[in-house]
Amino acid sequence: MEVISKKWALLIIGVIGNEKRLRYNKIMVRLEGISPKSLSDRLKELEGAGLLTRKAYAEIPPRVEYSLTKDGKELREAMAPLMRWVAERNRSE
Secondary structure, three states: OOOOOOOOHHHHHHHHHHHOEEEHHHHHHHOOOOOHHHHHHHHHHHHHOOOEEEEEEOOOOOEEEEEEOHHHHHHHHHHHHHHHHHHHHHHHO
């Protein structure tokens, strides 16, 4: 609860879940307004909590992709009713 209650955490889970795998810069673009430090901190925390995996490729330039673990996917599914509620609420306003 401590990790997912932090600002941006659930949005990161949602964004990565929508795309299956995402690189850091793509996450930055999709989460308009997040600072690089906040994104880096949240990614490390989510990875430490077992919700994300980080895969680094031995390439030049280096490439790193983030994806959801099984627990991360389950969390995203559990978030779905809340996301639907917010979307419906925004339409009616």
